[in-house]
Amino acid sequence: MPTRRVINIVNFIRYDEPRVAMDLILPVVEQMKLLTAAKLPATWLLQFDALVAGAYVPFLKVNMPANHEAGLWFEINRMHCDAAGIPFHGADGLNWDYHAQASLSVGYTPDERRKLVDVAVARFREIFGHAPRSVAAWYIDAVTLDHFSSAHKITATANCKDQYGTDGYTLWGAPYAGAYYPSKLNAMVPASTPEQQIGVPLFRMLGSDPIHQYDLDLGEPLQRVLSLEPVYGNGGADPNWVTKYLDIIALSPALALSYAQAGQENSFGWEAMKTGYELQVAEFVRRRDAGELEFECMGDTGAWFQKTFTATPPQATTALTDTLGGNRRSVWYHSKFYRANLLLQDDAIRIRDLHLFDQNYPERLLADTCKEHAAVFDTLPVLDGLQWSTKEHRAWGTPLLLRDGTIVHPLRAKANPKVTEHGSVLVLEFPLDAGDGTLRVVFDADAMRWTLFPSTPGFTLGLEFRWAPGAPATLTGVSDGRLDYQHNGFTYGVKVTNSKIDRTRKGFMLKGAATEIELQFRA
Numbered sequence: 001m002p003t004r005r006v007i008n009i010v011n012f013i014r015y016d017e018p019r020v021a022m023d024l025i026l027p028v029v030e031q032m033k034l035l036t037a038a039k040l041p042a043t044w045l046l047q048f049d050a051l052v053a054g055a056y057v058p059f060l061k062v063n064m065p066a067n068h069e070a071g072l073w074f075e076i077n078r079m080h081c082d083a084a085g086i087p088f089h090g091a092d093g094l095n096w097d098y099h100a101q102a103s104l105s106v107g108y109t110p111d112e113r114r115k116l117v118d119v120a121v122a123r124f125r126e127i128f129g130h131a132p133r134s135v136a137a138w139y140i141d142a143v144t145l146d147h148f149s150s151a152h153k154i155t156a157t158a159n160c161k162d163q164y165g166t167d168g169y170t171l172w173g174a175p176y177a178g179a180y181y182p183s184k185l186n187a188m189v190p191a192s193t194p195e196q197q198i199g200v201p202l203f204r205m206l207g208s209d210p211i212h213q214y215d216l217d218l219g220e221p222l223q224r225v226l227s228l229e230p231v232y233g234n235g236g237a238d239p240n241w242v243t244k245y246l247d248i249i250a251l252s253p254a255l256a257l258s259y260a261q262a263g264q265e266n267s268f269g270w271e272a273m274k275t276g277y278e279l280q281v282a283e284f285v286r287r288r289d290a291g292e293l294e295f296e297c298m299g300d301t302g303a304w305f306q307k308t309f310t311a312t313p314p315q316a317t318t319a320l321t322d323t324l325g326g327n328r329r330s331v332w333y334h335s336k337f338y339r340a341n342l343l344l345q346d347d348a349i350r351i352r353d354l355h356l357f358d359q360n361y362p363e364r365l366l367a368d369t370c371k372e373h374a375a376v377f378d379t380l381p382v383l384d385g386l387q388w389s390t391k392e393h394r395a396w397g398t399p400l401l402l403r404d405g406t407i408v409h410p411l412r413a414k415a416n417p418k419v420t421e422h423g424s425v426l427v428l429e430f431p432l433d434a435g436d437g438t439l440r441v442v443f444d445a446d447a448m449r450w451t452l453f454p455s456t457p458g459f460t461l462g463l464e465f466r467w468a469p470g471a472p473a474t475l476t477g478v479s480d481g482r483l484d485y486q487h488n489g490f491t492y493g494v495k496v497t498n499s500k501i502d503r504t505r506k507g508f509m510l511k512g513a514a515t516e517i518e519l520q521f522r523a
Contacts (some may be wrong), residue, residue, distance in 0.1 A: 001308075003254045003421075007284065008203070008298040009035065009042040010136065010158070010263040013056050015049035024139065025055050027266040027273065032063050034281045040288070041065075042263070043134050043298040045073035048080035057127055064363070065372060069297040071134030072120055073265075074098040074144070075103045083123065084115040093394040100168055100375040103135070105144040105170050113144045114151075121152045133299030136157075136205065139168055139377055142187040142363055149200040156302025157200050158261065160189065161208035164386060165222030165374075172387070173355040173379030175334035176210065176341070178259045178315035179305055183359035184240045185366060188379050190312040190336040191320065192523065195361045203303040207260040209235060210248065210319040211330040214341065214353065219391045228260055230276025231268045234324075237276030239362050242283055242325045250292040252320070253419045255426060256313035257305075261298075312336040314424040314445050320344075320416045329416065332425055333443040337520035340448055341385070343440065347412040349430060349439070350466070351397030354382035358523040361490050380492050381474055382485065383465055393468035399450060401436055401460035405500075407462065411439055411452070429499040446512040446522040452515040461515045463499075466507035478503050495520040 001305075011031050017024060028044075035042045050056045053071070060070055077096040081088035089107045090097030101107040105200040108116065124132050135148055136158035148154045161177075164170050173188060174180075179201040191197035205226025217223045226246060230236040235245075249260050262280060264273045287293040288407065296501040317332040331346040341353035361380055381387070388395035401408040417428040426443040437456075452461045467473050474487040478501040483494045497508040497518045510517050 003255075003256065003258055003518075004229075004304075005167040005250055005254070005258040005292065005299060006294045006296065006301050007249070007259070007439055008261050008301055009040060009284075010205070010261050010265075010297065010298055011042060011046060012045040012047070012136065012265045013050045014047050014073075014096065014265060014267045015054050015056070016077065017094060018094050022267070024266045024286040027264070027268070027270045028056060028059060030270050030274070031264075031277065035068075036063070036065055038093070038285050040065040040281065040283050040284060040295050040393055041297050043071060045067050045071045045098070045134065045136055047073045047075050047077060048083070048123070049077045051127065052079060052083070052121060052362070054164045062179045062315060062387045067297070069134060069299050070128055070139065071132040071136070071299065074105065074120070074135050074137040074140055076105065076107065076116060076199075077103070080116060080404050081119065086112045086115060088171050098167065099373040101370045104139055104370065104374060104375060106139070106141050106370045110143045110367060111370055113141070114147045117144060117152070120277045134297065135187070136298075138167075139375070140170060140187060142182060142366060145182060145187055146184050146198050147201065149198050154200050154302075155258075155306060156203065158203040158298065161204050161206045162214070163223055163225070163226065166225065166490070168374035170376045170378070171379065172341070172377070172473070175339055176203065176332045177204050177208065178257050178334070179316050180312040180334070180336065185360060185362045186379070187362060187363065188336075188377050189357045189359055191359045192232070192336050192357070194311070194358065197311070199410055201302050203259060203261060203301070205261045207236070207245065207262060208301075209245065209323055210317045210332055211323055211328050215386050215389070218386060218389055228262050228280070230273045230280055232276070236280065241323055242280060244321055244412055246283060246287060246293070247321065247411070248317065248319045249294065250287055253316060253319040253421050253426065254318065255316045255421055255424060257315050258317070259301075269445060270424040285390055292470070312465070314426070314443070316426045316443070318419055331419075331428065335424075335445040337446045337523065340443060343385070344413065344416070347414070347433060349399055349411060350412050351383060351463075352385035354397070356380040356382055356492055356494065356521055356523065361492070361523070364488065378488070380485065380487050380490065382483070382494055383467070388467035388471035388473050390468040394472065396423070397465045397466035399439060401452070402460045402511060403458055408459070409434065411436055417441075430503065447518055447520045449518045459515075461517055463510040463517055464507070465509070469506070473507070475508065476510055483508065494523065
């Protein structure tokens with residue numbers, strides 16, 4: 001089936017912004033004017049306090065076109081907790097406190113999370129006459145998502161993009177973009193069996209830069225943001241970046257779904273988002289009219305996903321032009337078993353990220369409550385190019401030419417790879433320097449294969465994985481055909497075929513018996 005290329009414009013609405021005084025209704029009014037004039041569909045997500053107080057619901061009821069939808073922004077506040085009859089965990093005197101223990105669902109017990117869901121849906125139904133189809137937040141845990149799905153039949157949900165330490169929240173290792181069906185034990189992990197699958201697709205928010213966001217501010221305690229959000233001058237408010245990013249979404253190989261979420265929450269204020277929002281709407285209209293991108297409400301995209309896929313389909317993001325004008329390029333792939341990222345810089349070919357998806361790996365706060373200002377949500381690292389790196393020593397996987405098991409040189413690309421799609425399989429073929437032939441990288445649903453061809457007698461393929469000294473690497477050992485890991489008390493492994501595995505001082509080396517190496521990720 002052809003790739004769908006979809007953008008959901010999602011504006012979420014807060015009633016309260018205690019950190020700085022601003023006009024919170026003005027952004028909603030101005031966003032509505034722009035989107036209505038452009039005839040673009042949009043999703044408006046209301047926090048519970050904005051649902052029950054203020055001018056937002058009356059405004060939406062009068063001004064929302066038929067191709068827009070309202071839904072829930074599921075950050076918790078004092079009005080919400082009061083309605084559910086549970087204690088609010090924010091600071092005294094505040095209705096909304098952005099810290100994790102107060103605003104995220106994991107700040108509350110599983111039973112309290114379900115009560116918060118039920119009261120929000122019931123109040124939404126009273127006001128709008130139907131249950132919400134779309135629900136999102138910076139992070140909604142698996143218990144809460146499962147209740148939204150099973151008890152209230154929502155059709156779409158969304159969590160924040162991957163980020164390290166931003167606003168005290170670390171989300172790391174989930175599918176980088178697109179959508180997936182989460183596990184009932186971990187909203188970051190796609191389920192691999194129907195029994196463990198939450199029935200609502202989870203979309204990744206904010207249109208994250210696929211080349212630079214991953215290791216932005218490497219070595220620092222938190223990351224800045226490089227995304228489609230229109231408040232950011234280096235991203236969503238930069239016309240050059242927006243054009244290059246939308247080229248990726250609209251034109252590049254992506255398998256089942258090429259997806260981005262646009263829009264902005266009202267609590268940044270209209271002046272901060274005005275320039276970026278206006279230029280994006282103009283570009284969206286141009287792309288829509290050219291037939292490059294589809295625009296629809298998040299609930300509609302979720303309903304299509306549910307109708308089309310019974311399990312998470314493989315998806316990719318292929319970014320072969322540097323969004324910031326340099327010479328970095330990146331390819332992301334994910335299935336229900338793993339995610340992988342290749343970073344290309346000058347002629348170097350690097351594996352920058354590998355994370356295994358095991359549906360039985362539980363969230364850290366699945367049953368416990370968050371009591372801190374910060375929280376971590378993650379999956380299982382095989383190679384982590386951010387957290388296992390320092391500014392001086394990068395964590396990489398590097399393809400090598402070997403002779404009699406000894407390194408001859410790294411394999412170098414003469415040009416961008418040829419990228420082809422074969423059903424759910426993504427294939428990259430790199431023309432190589434130094435007469436080494438062609439390197440083929442195949443991303444299949446449960447395996448990644450590296451092949452060097454044509455073969456030359458006496459020469460074999462190698463993959464060297466290394467990380468910084470003292471990095472929190474999770475590798476515990478190697479055995480015949482297997483890499484063994486332990487992360488956060490959970491043991492897991494990756495099978496390797498056609499290769500000898502050598503443990504090294506800085507990582508490990510895969511020495512191919514011939515010119516093909518396969519890594520298998522099915523848990």
